[in-house]
Amino acid sequence: MSVEEILDIIREKLGGIAEDIRYVESAGIIVRVKPVNLREASHIVHDVLDAYFRTMMAVDERPINNTFAAYYVYGLDDKGINIIIETHADPYTPVLPSIADIVPAADWYELEAWDLLGIRFKDRKLYRFVLPDDWPEGLYPLRKDVDYTARPSPRITYKPPLQGPRLPVGPYHPALHEPEYFELFVEGERVVDVEYNGFHVHRGIEKLAESPRFTYQKVPFLAERICGICGFVHSVAYTLSVENAAKIEVPERAQYIRSIVLEVERLHSHLLWLGVACHLLGYDAGFMHSWRIREKVMVLAELLTGSRKTYGINLVGGVRKDINMDKITAIRNTLAWLRSEFAKLADLVTSVPQIVRRARGTGVLPRDEARKLSVVGPVARASGLDRDVRRDYPYCAYKDVSFRVPVYTEGDNLARLMVRVEEIFESMDIIDQLLDKLPGGSIMAEKIEVPEGLIGIGNVEAPRGEDIHVVITGRGRPYRWRVRAPTYQNIPALKVMLRDTPLADAPLTIASIDPCFSCTDRIVVIDLKTGKKEKLQTVSIPGGCGCEI
Amino acid sequence: MSLKKLLKPFKLISIARRSGVVTVLYPYQKSLITTEFRGKISIDATKCMGCGACVNACPPNALTLSRRDDTIILNYFIGRCIFCGRCAEVCPVGAITVTHEFELASTSTRDLNESLVHRIERCSGCGGGLGATSRMLQYVILHSPASENYVHLCPDCRKKKLIQSLAMKMGARTEDYEG
Ligand code: SF4
Numbered sequence: 001m002s003v004e005e006i007l008d009i010i011r012e013k014l015g016g017i018a019e020d021i022r023y024v025e026s027a028g029i030i031v032r033v034k035p036v037n038l039r040e041a042s043h044i045v046h047d048v049l050d051a052y053f054r055t056m057m058a059v060d061e062r063p064i065n066n067t068f069a070a071y072y073v074y075g076l077d078d079k080g081i082n083i084i085i086e087t088h089a090d091p092y093t094p095v096l097p098s099i100a101d102i103v104p105a106a107d108w109y110e111l112e113a114w115d116l117l118g119i120r121f122k123d124r125k126l127y128r129f130v131l132p133d134d135w136p137e138g139l140y141p142l143r144k145d146v147d148y149t150a151r152p153s154p155r156i157t158y159k160p161p162l163q164g165p166r167l168p169v170g171p172y173h174p175a176l177h178e179p180e181y182f183e184l185f186v187e188g189e190r191v192v193d194v195e196y197n198g199f200h201v202h203r204g205i206e207k208l209a210e211s212p213r214f215t216y217q218k219v220p221f222l223a224e225r226i227c228g229i230c231g232f233v234h235s236v237a238y239t240l241s242v243e244n245a246a247k248i249e250v251p252e253r254a255q256y257i258r259s260i261v262l263e264v265e266r267l268h269s270h271l272l273w274l275g276v277a278c279h280l281l282g283y284d285a286g287f288m289h290s291w292r293i294r295e296k297v298m299v300l301a302e303l304l305t306g307s308r309k310t311y312g313i314n315l316v317g318g319v320r321k322d323i324n325m326d327k328i329t330a331i332r333n334t335l336a337w338l339r340s341e342f343a344k345l346a347d348l349v350t351s352v353p354q355i356v357r358r359a360r361g362t363g364v365l366p367r368d369e370a371r372k373l374s375v376v377g378p379v380a381r382a383s384g385l386d387r388d389v390r391r392d393y394p395y396c397a398y399k400d401v402s403f404r405v406p407v408y409t410e411g412d413n414l415a416r417l418m419v420r421v422e423e424i425f426e427s428m429d430i431i432d433q434l435l436d437k438l439p440g441g442s443i444m445a446e447k448i449e450v451p452e453g454l455i456g457i458g459n460v461e462a463p464r465g466e467d468i469h470v471v472i473t474g475r476g477r478p479y480r481w482r483v484r485a486p487t488y489q490n491i492p493a494l495k496v497m498l499r500d501t502p503l504a505d506a507p508l509t510i511a512s513i514d515p516c517f518s519c520t521d522r523i524v525v526i527d528l529k530t531g532k533k534e535k536l537q538t539v540s541i542p543g544g545c546g547c548e549i
Numbered sequence: 550m551s552l553k554k555l556l557k558p559f560k561l562i563s564i565a566r567r568s569g570v571v572t573v574l575y576p577y578q579k580s581l582i583t584t585e586f587r588g589k590i591s592i593d594a595t596k597c598m599g600c601g602a603c604v605n606a607c608p609p610n611a612l613t614l615s616r617r618d619d620t621i622i623l624n625y626f627i628g629r630c631i632f633c634g635r636c637a638e639v640c641p642v643g644a645i646t647v648t649h650e651f652e653l654a655s656t657s658t659r660d661l662n663e664s665l666v667h668r669i670e671r672c673s674g675c676g677g678g679l680g681a682t683s684r685m686l687q688y689v690i691l692h693s694p695a696s697e698n699y700v701h702l703c704p705d706c707r708k709k710k711l712i713q714s715l716a717m718k719m720g721a722r723t724e725d726y727e728g
């Protein structure tokens with residue numbers, strides 16, 4: 001279906017309420033509506049056109065057009081095109097209708113926009129979500145009139161101390177990935193409800209990138225530090241969004257190198273996860289061997305980029321490090337070794353009873369719940385949603401390779417494990433194909449100019465799922481840079497997976513979405529039988545990286 | 550079939566035997582890095598001219614330029630460095646090389662700072678500060694030889710010289726400008 005045909009459908013369905021419908025190649029079809037029509041437009045796009053909710057970007061556009069703007073990005077996966085609902089709120093008391101009941105996945109985005117930009121959403125509960133508890137009231141850091149160096153004095157908050165017998169276990173380690181905090185409400189051994197409390201280490205990266213300290217070419221290095229495991233994904237998503245917005249012609253060879261490195265990153269990330277999953281289930285031999293294999297991938301990554309992690313080879317316009325014949329041979333050798341070693345390990349891991357029995361039928365995420373929350377990556381594919389950004393919204397060199405997207409319908413922990421195991425084999429095939437076709441030429445665009453006021457979207461299939469960045473260009477640096485990491489979309493699904501399951505399965509289920517905050521899970525268990533919320537016990541949940549708390 | 554399946558987990562034994570010991574006795578055994586590894590940078594004091602191009606490119610501000618009295622100081626703070634090598638890429642005279650050094654832990658931040666001090670040249674006309682180092686001037690002359698006549702002058706003296714030479718062309722005598 002061509003863009004024109006989709007535009008016709010949108011005109012037909014949304015023409016009555018839209019103020020303006022336009023197609024922007026770098027982003028998608030942008031439909032501008034008045035706030036009063038936002039709910040209806042969201043319903044039509046999400047439910048009638050059946051588009052996935054991808055991200056929402058709230059922007060302080062007061063210096064440009066004296067409004068607060070919100071861009072809701074939906075994706076028509078089967079057509080590979082975005083539909084963006086744009087709406088503008090009053091500059092003095094910004095209020096928008098909440099769409100969280102129509103689009104459940106939008107829940108967090110609204111809370112975040114309220115915290116960071118002070119946009120109030122009607123008819124829903126708003127509470128402190130991203131900002132720390134002691135951040136002062138009424139100061140919205142992403143507004144343009146708040147300087148990035150602002151260090152407000154903390155407000156005093158009172159939290160009633162926890163009562164009853166407690167068993168504090170382990171350190172709370174903010175330096176390792178993102179710590180998170182779940183509260184599991186249990187009745188005896190069954191989990192009956194889950195509360196999530198995250199963003200303990202919100203770093204204000206989006207604000208920092210808008211500050212005079214940064215330039216377009218410095219942000220890739222910042223973006224790469226969003227995640228310690230799949231950082232390259234973020235730097236590619238950022239550069240793609242800027243390149244799309246500014247129509248920068250990136251040489252083919254650079255696109256291929258990016259794709260190769262992205263797949264190498266997926267290999268290491270999935271192997272890491274597999275090891276951790278084994279460890280969580282008490283199969284430490286699987287953990288050791290998974291990481292033994294992964295080590296070769298890490299060494300390969302260093303050979304290709306100069307660093308085992310945070311590769312630092314990406315810039316707007318291309319890459320900084322070329323691949324020569326020696327490196328191609330090294331990749332081929334590593335892949336050949338990896339194929340045989342991993343085949344053996346995969347065979348073993350998927351047949352060991354202590355893994356299969358614990359993973360089968362636990363942490364189930366039914367398809368319709370997955371769809372409602374627009375989950376991404378292996379979590380979506382294990383619940384029967386056939387979506388993969390590499391195929392649906394091709395970027396870099398993925399249009400030139402063929403690969404299979406493994407989809408399972410069970411939605412349990414085993415399905416998520418199987419998806420990742422199969423993806424490891426697919427990734428190795430993709431790298432092989434890319435090497436076969438690797439074109440010559442330069443690796444950096446000749447002309448890099450970024451005009452102001454353009455919107456661009458960059459998406460990348462991270463090991464954990466779709467990672468999407470939206471950029472509005474500014475002078476010398478992004479005017480607004482919105483990052484949405486895959487885990488952000490997947491955590492709400494944990495509520496469904498954990499509810500009404502045995503407590504013993506919780507560690508594996510939480511790890512099964514491959515959360516990015518792995519190292520430190522803190523879980524509070526509240527026993528509902530006693531009827532008292534104060535009666536707390538804290539249990540230890542081994543985190544993703546194998547560090548126990 | 551089912552017996553085969555039952556025995557599958559025991560394949561671990563053969564995998565483990567074949568792979569043997571894979572860890573190395575770091576730091577006593579071989580080095581852990583490849584040829585491409587990016588470690589700390591080293592700035593060649595005999596080449597650097599204090600232009601600050603690296604400072605502008607450095608993403609985390611590990612390199613900073615400051616001016617004190619008659620000197621320009623280029624400071625490299627390893628504690629902030631992310632070992633990206635952007636500085637080496639942009640340095641116009643190739644003064645920066647990326648080394649393989651990575652064992653940088655220290656108990657004192659003093660060990661993590663390296664600075665390079667450049668003297669600021671004086672204007673050959675009025676003797677005031679010029680804001681540039683002598684190597685910067687040499688670099689400018691090398692790349693545009695015509696500039697040799699005025700690079701050693703401060704902007705004020707340059708203006709004076711220009712007016713003077715224009716006036717001379719138009720027939721004024723030098724005495725008009727003296728005393
Ligand atoms: S760019 Fe090179 S010459 Fe200029 S200050 Fe840095 S190291 Fe020195």
Ligand code: SF4
Pocket residue numbers: 590606607608609610611612629630631632633634635636637
């Ligand atoms: S290597 Fe990167 S971070 Fe370190 S000084 Fe150079 S530009 Fe700065």
